[in-house]
Each structure stands twice: as structure tokens, then as C-alpha cells.
Amino acid sequence: MAQYEAAMNVQTSIRPGMSVDTYYATSENSEKQMHATTTDNRFFINLPSLNSGSSSTVTFNPNEGLAEVILTLQLPQPAGNGGQGLALPEGWGYQMIRRIGYRYGSSQLYYISGDQNLLQSVSLCEDSGKKQQLFFLGGQALLDINDWADAGKRTAYVYLRLPHSSPALSGGALPFPSDVLTAPIQIQIDLQDFKQVVTAVTVAGTAPDAVPTSLASAVINWTQVTMQDAGDLVARRFDMSKHALTIPLCEGWTQEEVQFPFTSGANGSFQLSLTGCKAGDLKMLRVWFTNPSNTSGPGSIVEQSLWIAPSQLTFAINGLIYMDSSNGSWLLTNLLRRRQPPVLTYSALQAPGAAPGAFTAVPMASQWVEINLAQPHTRGDSQEVALMHGVPVMNSVLNLTGVMPVASQNFVCHVEYVLNCSWMASRGSADFVF
Numbered sequence: 001m002a003q004y005e006a007a008m009n010v011q012t013s014i015r016p017g018m019s020v021d022t023y024y025a026t027s028e029n030s031e032k033q034m035h036a037t038t039t040d041n042r043f044f045i046n047l048p049s050l051n052s053g054s055s056s057t058v059t060f061n062p063n064e065g066l067a068e069v070i071l072t073l074q075l076p077q078p079a080g081n082g083g084q085g086l087a088l089p090e091g092w093g094y095q096m097i098r099r100i101g102y103r104y105g106s107s108q109l110y111y112i113s114g115d116q117n118l119l120q121s122v123s124l125c126e127d128s129g130k131k132q133q134l135f136f137l138g139g140q141a142l143l144d145i146n147d148w149a150d151a152g153k154r155t156a157y158v159y160l161r162l163p164h165s166s167p168a169l170s171g172g173a174l175p176f177p178s179d180v181l182t183a184p185i186q187i188q189i190d191l192q193d194f195k196q197v198v199t200a201v202t203v204a205g206t207a208p209d210a211v212p213t214s215l216a217s218a219v220i221n222w223t224q225v226t227m228q229d230a231g232d233l234v235a236r237r238f239d240m241s242k243h244a245l246t247i248p249l250c251e252g253w254t255q256e257e258v259q260f261p262f263t264s265g266a267n268g269s270f271q272l273s274l275t276g277c278k279a280g281d282l283k284m285l286r287v288w289f290t291n292p293s294n295t296s297g298p299g300s301i302v303e304q305s306l307w308i309a310p311s312q313l314t315f316a317i318n319g320l321i322y323m324d325s326s327n328g329s330w331l332l333t334n335l336l337r338r339r340q341p342p343v344l345t346y347s348a349l350q351a352p353g354a355a356p357g358a359f360t361a362v363p364m365a366s367q368w369v370e371i372n373l374a375q376p377h378t379r380g381d382s383q384e385v386a387l388m389h390g391v392p393v394m395n396s397v398l399n400l401t402g403v404m405p406v407a408s409q410n411f412v413c414h415v416e417y418v419l420n421c422s423w424m425a426s427r428g429s430a431d432f433v434f
Contacts, residue, residue: 044220050216056218065174072219074216075155083149084209087359090140098190104185122135174385176423196295244424246423247430248385255276255419258275264408270404273398282418282419284371287370289413311327313400314400345366348364
């Protein structure tokens with residue numbers, strides 16, 4: 001066979017690799033499921049607390065594979081004039097979440113912020129169309145009393161980006177095998193103060209209606225993947241008090257975001273020393289900037305998810321520069337590393353000129369920066385995982401310098417560290433291994 005290949009084409013004799021039939025289905029170009037499974041999307045539970053600023057904990061008992069988890073929120077119709085002077089931008093459901101906590105088995109309780117939940121969800125989508133639809137389903141814009149009267153527009157569908165899950169089908173995540181646990185999986189959802197989310201402004205001397213103080217409903221739905229033959233479960237075939245199961249994460253583990261307030265210089269420049277990064281194999285940083293005046297709350301237009309992009313950015317570890325981007329060239333660099341750019345089409349609110357009137361939504365670019373430190377790698381198949389190393393950091397000095405588009409302006413730099421990590425499940429619990 002090898003002589004025939006060499007005679008047909010010299011390239012086949014000098015290139016390493018496995019010969020694959022591209023005409024017939026063979027064992028080299030076909031895959032088959034080893035253990036037959038069934039997917040159920042019928043499970044739901046109501047969030048215990050619906051009040052503004054409250055915290056709720058939802059428990060998932062060990063019952064095989066936990067896959068996607070989504071949260072459906074619905075706001076009540078405001079009292080008074082039915083929403084006069086009140087508005088919400090597109091994607092408001094994500095803004096309603098201040099923080100998400102998670103504990104698998106008896107592991108530690110870890111957190112990500114609501115901004116991180118949105119950022120990771122849209123960043124992991126395969127294409128821009130899916131990204132925008134995910135954001136759109138997170139809540140349609142509420143601009144006038146007619147919108148507030150529409151129960152469909154007051155409903156938002158929020159994807160909960162947990163460590164085991166991914167919104168991507170291509171290169172997506174495996175379900176978490178909770179059958180290896182003896183303690184439940186817990187998800188804690190902290191709601192934002194609704195006054196920090198809902199825009200409430202006086203229009204032509206008319207005071208706005210009161211901001212709702214609670215949700216009308218909040219329901220968590222989750223997908224469960226179960227074995228058709230329970231005898232195939234790892235916990236049935238092995239003594240998990242003596243064995244351990246490694247569960248890779250689809251991308252990596254992210255710490256709760258670290259915030260760095262600063263004031264841009266006369267030419268918009270800034271220089272930050274980034275702290276709070278856990279020791280480990282750093283694969284990537286996600287960086288986004290907000291203007292505090294956009295998130296100040298009552299009496300002003302609230303733009304929680306409007307992220308401002310720097311025009312220049314330089315990142316260094318221990319003095320060694322890993323990214324140097326002049327004139328925003330990071331936009332193209334980030335696009336080359338993914339199927340879609342790190343840009344979200346955001347609808348900025350503008351108040352009406354006269355009462356009752358309607359707010360208007362102006363499309364704007366909401367942008368973030370991904371500083372990649374690992375070698376690019378393509379994952380094409382569903383639920384395919386790969387371990388790609390980054391830069392080892394331990395007591396390292398991380399510096400971020402750049403130029404913002406507005407000089408002498410207050411900003412907040414939000415930084416998310418993404419590290420290589422795997423779950424290690426044994427003795428009824430699971431925890432991260434870095």
C-alpha cells in the first residue's frame with residue numbers, strides 16, 4: 001500500500017499522517033457513540049427569591065449529566081402610567097444578574113460577575129449571528145409604555161455560563177457527570193439592584209414611574225443527559241473512592257473579574273499594574289472598559305453593557321511584551337483567533353423630548369479585548385476538548401498600558417483571567433486542578 005501511494009504521489013511518502021478514505025465511510029473517517037444517551041429538556045425550578053438585590057441558591061441533586069442551564073426572567077408591568085420614563089436596553093436580562101456562584105459537590109464556592117456571564121456567553125458563540133441572537137433573547141429593548149405592556153418584551157432568556165458548559169455546538173462542552181458526586185451541585189444567583197439596571201428619568205417635568213422592586217417570575221431550566229443503560233456509568237463500573245475522573249473544561253477556568261478604576265491622561269493614556277491573578281497556566285485575559293457615568297443608576301441613562309474600546313493597548317508579563325496593538329489592530333488579531341470579532345451591537349438609550357414619548361435606541365459598538373497567550377487551535381467537532389498551554393504565572397508582574405478614546409475621563413478596567421484547568425472528581429466530590 002505504501003509503495004502504491006508513493007508511486008501515485010511523492011507527497012504521500014514524505015508527509016506524516018494517517019491515510020483516510022474520502023469516498024467510503026470507514027473507521028478512519030467515522031465516529032460512533034460508545035454509550036447510548038438521551039437528552040431531556042423538561043426540568044425546571046422557580047428561583048426562590050424575586051426581590052431586587054436578593055440572592056437565591058438552586059440545588060441540583062446528583063443525577064447523571066448536567067448540561068445547559070438557562071434562566072428565564074419576567075418583569076411586572078410598572079404601576080402608575082405603565083412605565084412612563086422607564087426604559088431598558090436590549091440584553092437587560094444579563095444586567096439583572098450581579099453575580100453567579102457555583103459549587104460542585106463539596107468543592108469551594110466560586111463566583112463570576114454578571115458581566116462575565118454575558119461576556120463569556122457571547123465570546124464562545126460560533127458566529128456573529130448566534131452572538132447577537134443570544135444577546136437579543138436576553139431581553140428586548142423596552143422603550144415606551146407599549147413595550148412595557150407586552151409580556152413577551154418583559155421576558156428575558158439568560159444563558160448561565162457555568163464552568164462545564166458552553167453555548168457553542170462546534171467545540172462545545174461535555175455534560176458534567178454528576179453521577180460521580182454524592183453531594184449536590186449548587187448555583188447561587190445574586191440579582192442586581194434594579195435601580196442600577198432600569199433607566200428612570202424625568203421627561204418634560206413628568207416624574208418617572210416607580211422602578212419595579214421584584215420580578216414577576218424567574219425560572220431555571222436545565223438540560224440533562226442520561227445513559228440508556230445505567231450500568232455504563234463510571235460510578236457503577238469503578239469504585240470512585242479509589243479512582244478519580246478527570247473532566248476537562250471546554251475553554252478554561254475564569255476567576256471573578258478584578259476591577260481597576262483610573263482616570264485617563266491628557267492624551268487618553270493610562271498605565272495599570274494588574275493584580276489578583278491566580279498562579280497557574282494563564283491562557284488568556286479578557287479586558288473591557290466601562291464609564292462610571294453610564295452605570296451610575298437613578299436619574300440617568302443606565303448603560304451597563306456598553307463597553308468602551310481603547311485605541312491602543314500593550315500587555316506585558318515581567319517586562320516581556322506579549323501584545324502590542326497600535327491604532328486598534330487588536331480587533332483584527334482577535335477576529336483571526338475566533339470566528340467572530342470581540343464586538344457586540346449594543347443599543348444605547350436616548351430619553352424622549354416630551355412626555356409620555358418613547359425612548360430611542362441608537363446602535364453602538366460594545367467591545368472587549370481578548371489577549372491570547374496560548375497557541376491557536378481549532379476545535380471543529382461537537383464536544384471536542386483540547387489542552388493548550390499558556391504562560392506560567394506565579395508572583396508575576398502584569399502590566400497593561402494603552403490609550404482611551406477620551407482624555408481626562410474616569411474609566412473602570414475590568415479584567416478576567418482565564419487559566420488552564422480540569423475538574424478532578426473522586427470520593428463523591430470534585431474540585432479544580434490547575
